[in-house]
Amino acid sequence: MLTQSAWLATVLVIAAIAAGCGESAEKSEANGPLLKFDPATAGTISGTVIFQGTPPPPTPADMGADEACHTNHVDDPQLTQDVVVNNGKLANAFIYISDGVSGQYQPPADSVVLDQRGCRYAPHVFGIMVGQKLAIKNSDPTLHNIHTMGSQNKQFNIAQYGTDHGNNAGKPQTTVKEFTHQEIMIPISCDVHGWMRSYAGVLTHPFFAVSGTDGSFSFKAPPGTYTLTAWHERLGKQTAQVTIASGGSASATFTFSMH
Amino acid sequence: MKITLSGFARFLVAWILLLILFGGHVKSTNSGLSVPDWPNTYGHFMFSFPWDQMVGGIFWEHSHRMIASLAGIFTFVLTWWVLRTDQRKWVRQVAIWSSVVVLVQGVLGGMTVWFNLPVWISSSHGTLAQIYLCLVLTIAAATGARWNQNPTNRSDSPGVGLRSLVLATTLTIFCQLILGAVMRHSEAGLVIPDFPTMFGSWVPPLTSDRLAFANQELWRMNLMYKIGLQEVTMGQIVIHLLHRLGAVAVTVMIVWTFVKVRREQAQNRMFVRPAEGLLWLLMIQVTLGILTILTEKQPEVTTLHVVTGAITLAVSFLLTLHVRHQLVPPSKQPTTMTVQAKEGQAKEGQAKEGVAA
Structure with a gap:
């Protein structure tokens, strides 16, 4: 009798837990028809991201946990990517229009490619539109899991075999995903290799860029007055106001320092 | 060497502590989702996953799963052993509950993977581990020679x-x-x-x-x-x-x-x-x-x-x-007064019997 009751209780608890955890089907944020961006009438927003002060010294990422990680590196030791500064210019800042754009734009047909090579993500920071395809590729001869940790988008955690796996025959395995909600930023990590981390900025419009190794950024946007936000994984956020006319240009400079 | 029931239960207590050690390290190293599928491991049956791919976080997570599976098997054996040899009702109930708890604990572990480590499922998994430890410890103590x-x-x-x-x-x-x-x-x-x-x-x-x-x-x-x-x-x-x-x-x-x-x-x-x-x-x-x-x-x-x-x-x-x-x-505990009262009643009874005789 006790055993039967215990089993029944167990099944009920598990069913309740499963029901509680189940998420309803995610819906896209689109309200009304999707807008098309016309570059011909657009202006250009550009600028530089500056790092003020002495940046933290880059440290070697400890990749000793998996020998296969070294296969795709010729320039060991690999350095951490959280603060990359060259001549006072800050790379990997995500700059986007955070206010002033109305409506949701049609995502491009091209996919954004996120590659895993040498147990690092390339790119380290990227922008993507709601509904745009994200092609996640594993170029390494080892297993990776890809785990997104967004709060607005449904999290996923998928496995990818390495190029050494029999089914892949030396070719990278690719998985295609997409995000359904705007979110700044979604951390992406591999829990096999704890140092691997990437960040996705998901927007309903295409007006964003990531600062390059020289700290510069540039993207086109329709005429208007906007709030620009620059986000950095360790240094936080900053904002600036810009106004651009059709065919014109505007610039903004963001200056970050250690807190 | 003869294995006793209590000895086996004590071994299982030590095994559960090893399980908690690996489980704790899974969280400490943030390896909990390094194996995205459950109950399989990267599509393999758990015990056939290649050893050479036990790298990084996979080592901790997959080892934790294997130790947990063996803990489950050991617990079922322990329950069976208790039911066969121990007639005390409460000990038999504890043995049954330890098997139930280890099953629920396994499913909770799987759910942490399926649902990407929600706080309350992961916390429940960590807490139930302590209850499981105490249940098996009860069997080890109650079947021991010093009990x-x-x-x-x-x-x-x-x-x-x-x-x-x-x-x-x-x-x-x-x-x-x-x-x-x-x-x-x-x-x-x-x-x-x-x-x-x-x-x-x-x-x-x-x-x-x-x-x-x-x-x-x-x-x-x-x-x-x-x-x-x-x-x-x-x-x-x-x-x-x-x-x-x-x-x-x-x-x-x-x-x-x-x-x-x-x-x-x-x-x-x-x-x-x-x-x-x-x-x-x-x-x-x-x-x-x-x-x-x-x-x-x-x-x-x-x-x-x-x-x-x-x-x-x-x-x-x-x-x-x-x-x-x-x-x-x-x-x-019988008090002095109740003992004296009982003794008094007994003497009274004896005296009456004597009179009657």
């Missing part, structure tokens, strides 16, 4: 007796482990990064201004990035503070238990040894807790803190079992 070594009818002291005190101590430690699990899985372990002060102050950051200051400081110290958060919430601060306060409560209870055992039961080694053990464990555990903060959650230190917590609960629970088995509440 009936001492008389079991001695009276407990009046007032707050040892029976109540050891139970309260065990429950306090258990509550502290729950708080620890919730704190750990809600990423609140470093939201107050200094000890014994809190952001340099003795006043906890429980106002919105102090919370804003705390967030600012965590960014400045680069801990926000390390924790993987954008902002620390009041809920995280509160759970962290409760865990610190819980440590104070556990300290008081263990010291009180030790003093009472030494005063009232100094001759009983089955009480004194675990009480002394608790005192040592308390010192180690507090040190590890402080080091967990000061080393910014260095994985090995954090895992040892988890395992020592489980051992502390186990020792306290064992003491509780023995105390409540050997001592009876004063109200159930």
Whole structure:
């Protein structure tokens, strides 16, 4: 009798837990028809991201946990990517229009490619539109899991075999995903290799860029007055106001320092 | 060498502690999702996963799963063994519950993977592990040769007796482990990064201004990035503070238990040894807790803190079992007056019988 009751209780608890955890089907944020961006009438927003002060010294990422990680590196030791500064210019800042754009734009047909090579993500920071395809590729001869940790988008955690796996025959395995909600930023990590981390900025419009190794950024946007936000994984956020006319240009400079 | 039931149960207790060690390290190294599928491992049946691919986080997560599977099998064997050989109803019930709990625990572990480590499922998984440990420990104790070594009818002291005190101590430690699990899985372990002060102050950051200051400081110290958060919430601060306060409560209870055992039961080694053990464990555990903060959650230190917590609960629970088995509440002990009254009634009866004869 006790055993039967215990089993029944167990099944009920598990069913309740499963029901509680189940998420309803995610819906896209689109309200009304999707807008098309016309570059011909657009202006250009550009600028530089500056790092003020002495940046933290880059440290070697400890990749000793998996020998296969070294296969795709010729320039060991690999350095951490959280603060990359060259001549006072800050790379990997995500700059986007955070206010002033109305409506949701049609995502491009091209996919954004996120590659895993040498147990690092390339790119380290990227922008993507709601509904745009994200092609996640594993170029390494080892297993990776890809785990997104967004709060607005449904999290996923998928496995990818390495190029050494029999089914892949030396070719990278690719998985295609997409995000359904705007979110700044979604951390992406591999829990096999704890140092691997990437960040996705998901927007309903295409007006964003990531600062390059020289700290510069540039993207086109329709005429208007906007709030620009620059986000950095360790240094936080900053904002600036810009106004651009059709065919014109505007610039903004963001200056970050250690807190 | 003959394997006894109690010996097998003791082995399983040690195995469960190993399981908790690996489970703790899975969290300490953030490896919980390194194997995205369950019950398979990257599509392989668990025990056929290639050894050469046990790298990085996979090593900890997959090892944890294999140790857990064996713990499940050992528990079913233990239950079967108890049901075959032990006629005590309560021991048989504990054996059945240990099998039920290990099953639920396995499913909870799988659910942490399926649902990407929600706080309450992960915390429940960590908490149920402690209950599972205590159930198997009960079987190990109750089937051991020393279970009936001492008389079991001695009276407990009046007032707050040892029976109540050891139970309260065990429950306090258990509550502290729950708080620890919730704190750990809600990423609140470093939201107050200094000890014994809190952001340099003795006043906890429980106002919105102090919370804003705390967030600012965590960014400045680069801990926000390390924790993987954008902002620390009041809920995280509160759970962290409760865990610190819980440590104070556990300290008081263990010291009180030790003093009472030494005063009232100094001759009983089955009480004194675990009480002394608790005192040592308390010192180690507090040190590890402080080091967990000061080393910014260095994985090995954090895992040892988890395992020592489980051992502390186990020792306290064992003491509780023995105390409540050997001592009876004063109200159930025959008093001198009742004994005299009974003797008087007996003499009266004998006298009447004599008259009748």
